Amino acid sequence: MSQRVSDEEVRHAAMLSRLKLTDEQIHHFAVQLSDIVGYVDKLAELDVEGVEPMAHAAELTNVLREDVPQGGLTVEQALANSPETYEGHFRVIKVLGEGSGA
Amino acid sequence: MNLTELDLCGLKEAIDAGRCSALEATTAYLERIEALNPAINAYHEVYAQRALDQARLADEGHRPGPLSGLPISIKDNLCTEYGRTTCSSRMLAEFEAPYTATVVKRLEAAGAVILGKTNMDEFAMGSSSEHCAWGPVRNPWDTERGPGGSAGGAAAAAAAWLCAGGLGSDTGGSIRQPAAYCGVVGLKPTYGRVSRYGLVAFASSLDQIGPVTRSVRDSALLMNVISGHDPLDSTSSSHPVDDFLAGLEEPPARLRIGLARQYLGEGNHAAVKAAVDQAVKILSGAGAQIIEVDLPHTEYGIPTYYIVATSEASSNLARYDGVHYGHRTRNAKDLVDLYAASRAEGFGDEVKRRIMLGTYALSSGYFDAYYVRALKVRRLIRRDFDQAFENCDVLLCPTTTDPAFVAGKNADDPLSMYLNDVYTVNANLAGIPGISIPGGLAEVDGVALPVGVQLLGPMFEEARLLRIARLLEREIGLGLCPPVVSRV
Numbered sequence: 174m175s176q177r178v179s180d181e182e183v184r185h186a187a188m189l190s191r192l193k194l195t196d197e198q199i200h201h202f203a204v205q206l207s208d209i210v211g212y213v214d215k216l217a218e219l220d221v222e223g224v225e226p227m228a229h230a231a232e233l234t235n236v237l238r239e240d241v242p243q244g245g246l247t248v249e250q251a252l253a254n255s256p257e258t259y260e261g262h263f264r265v266i267k268v269l270g271e272g273s274g275a
Numbered sequence: 276m277n278l279t280e281l282d283l284c285g286l287k288e289a290i291d292a293g294r295c296s297a298l299e300a301t302t303a304y305l306e307r308i309e310a311l312n313p314a315i316n317a318y319h320e321v322y323a324q325r326a327l328d329q330a331r332l333a334d335e336g337h338r339p340g341p342l343s344g345l346p347i348s349i350k351d352n353l354c355t356e357y358g359r360t361t362c363s364s365r366m367l368a369e370f371e372a373p374y375t376a377t378v379v380k381r382l383e384a385a386g387a388v389i390l391g392k393t394n395m396d397e398f399a400m401g402s403s404s405e406h407c408a409w410g411p412v413r414n415p416w417d418t419e420r421g422p423g424g425s426a427g428g429a430a431a432a433a434a435a436w437l438c439a440g441g442l443g444s445d446t447g448g449s450i451r452q453p454a455a456y457c458g459v460v461g462l463k464p465t466y467g468r469v470s471r472y473g474l475v476a477f478a479s480s481l482d483q484i485g486p487v488t489r490s491v492r493d494s495a496l497l498m499n500v501i502s503g504h505d506p507l508d509s510t511s512s513s514h515p516v517d518d519f520l521a522g523l524e525e526p527p528a529r530l531r532i533g534l535a536r537q538y539l540g541e542g543n544h545a546a547v548k549a550a551v552d553q554a555v556k557i558l559s560g561a562g563a564q565i566i567e568v569d570l571p572h573t574e575y576g577i578p579t580y581y582i583v584a585t586s587e588a589s590s591n592l593a594r595y596d597g598v599h600y601g602h603r604t605r606n607a608k609d610l611v612d613l614y615a616a617s618r619a620e621g622f623g624d625e626v627k628r629r630i631m632l633g634t635y636a637l638s639s640g641y642f643d644a645y646y647v648r649a650l651k652v653r654r655l656i657r658r659d660f661d662q663a664f665e666n667c668d669v670l671l672c673p674t675t676t677d678p679a680f681v682a683g684k685n686a687d688d689p690l691s692m693y694l695n696d697v698y699t700v701n702a703n704l705a706g707i708p709g710i711s712i713p714g715g716l717a718e719v720d721g722v723a724l725p726v727g728v729q730l731l732g733p734m735f736e737e738a739r740l741l742r743i744a745r746l747l748e749r750e751i752g753l754g755l756c757p758p759v760v761s762r763v
């Protein structure tokens with residue numbers, strides 16, 4: 174039986190989401206997402222021609238305020254929860270590697 | 276007198292009249308938490324020393340506002356400069372926020388004693404409080420059952436007298452559904468009524484903070500403190516804030532109560548149906564006119580919600596990268612691998628599922644078919660409500676189809692879990708306020724379980740909802756008290 178969402182599509186979504194999953198997990202999620210997307214397909218029943226999309230309940234535009242300088246976090250505060258820091262910076266491992274082509 | 280027996284307003288009266296001290300009340304709550312929390316798991320972190328210090332300050336005359344000396348819990352997705360803010364996720368197991376959420380600042384400015392942080396479904400994603408990295412929360416009415424979610428800890432704590440009142444957050448029903456399952460009062464305010472600054476974001480266009488309390492008046496008291504514009508949240512509204520306690524005892528005249536058949540189908544449990552029937556009887560007895568209204572797009576709420584909420588979540592949760600804060604893997608070969616492995620290790624399955632669903636809905640080729648279409652249906656759902664409120668003042672409906680379910684029932688069946696939110700998500704999509712109050716008891720397998728009734732109102736009409744809820748509360752008069760309460 175063909176799945177509504179294929180393993181390949183979930184693998185792609187996992188890559189875009191930066192989630193490292195095993196093949197087994199990918200298949201498991203694909204079966205569950207197929208169920209959910211199958212249900213969501215119900216939205217296709219409706220005629221939404223000409224309906225303005227509603228991204229937000231408040232629908233405010235251009236909320237402005239006076240540009241008054243105010244304090245923010247210190248460098249120490251901003252770094253305090255980082256797993257690894259180096260001389261006042263966030264520290265990461267090498268950027269280029271086998272997976273960097275994505 | 277058992278001080279934990281009192282609701283927030285009752286305790287306030289007792290403290291103000293000098294019948295007890297804030298320290299006695301806080302101590303009583305801390306003792307109960309120590310005795311009962313192992314069975315209920317409502318709290319992840321308790322700030323005992325800090326709470327006692329705050330209570331002593333109140334007793335020494337530091338009484339800055341209406342919550343002076345009152346012990347309150349907050350959901351573990353509200354940032355505080357003290358303790359940890361974990362969202363019940365391994366990702367944030369050690370996270371210490373560098374700032375405090377506006378609502379918590381407002382509580383403290385009003386004199387509240389913060390008892391601790393309550394457990395939840397991870398990142399507020401769930402309807403059972405089982406998806407919690409610190410173990411599932413239990414329902415005080417039957418510990419074999421869940422308390423609902425995602426603010427299950429907040430509702431369980433209020434029901435089991437482990438706090439005088441608390442704050443939760445509601446993205447698709449996360450305050451109202453657990454309130455119904457635990458027999459307490461849960462209010463989701465209008466979108467923008469309460470600042471979201473310092474609330475860890477799940478779905479920013481839907482999230483709203485609100486009170487979880489033992490009585491309607493307590494809900495009004497907390498709303499008085501937390502409502503209003505905040506320059507730190509540009510989506511918070513400048514709409515004038517009502518005094519929610521004033522006039523609470525006087526039901527509005529010439530009430531028109533809307534009933535929508537879409538909420539009253541065959542799928543509802545007999546006790547849920549009975550609770551709504553009873554509420555209708557009470558309101559018509561009080562002179563209200565009962566009006567049938569039509570909300571034709573109701574059934575599209577769940578699919579719309581699960582596209583909108585997961586799309587926003589996939590973007591909001593992109594910030595957890597293992598670099599700036601949160602969990603970092605020890606096994607990564609390069610930076611991309613570090614992101615992917617840290618996130619895979621830090622997030623639970625439900626969070627991963629929703630991030631991927633949202634990513635899928637936003638990805639090239641599906642964006643118009645899913646995300647944009649869902650936003651259009653969201654507009655139709657909002658129009659349903661706008662049209663209904665032309666003919667009625669509030670809508671009366673169930674909060675959930677059934678009483679609390681047995682823990683683990685939907686553990687690996689996400690779609691069934693999602694359908695739990697069928698009566699709550701549409702208020703979030705539309706932005707309107709909703710309140711759930713205890714409506715009655717169901718008898719399930721020999722156990723008494725509460726069911727909720729819900730009132731939905733037009734934007735910024737929380738005062739109206741609270742007044743009608745108060746009328747119902749007075750007449751239903753259950754004085755709900757779960758059996759676990761008598762254990763201590």
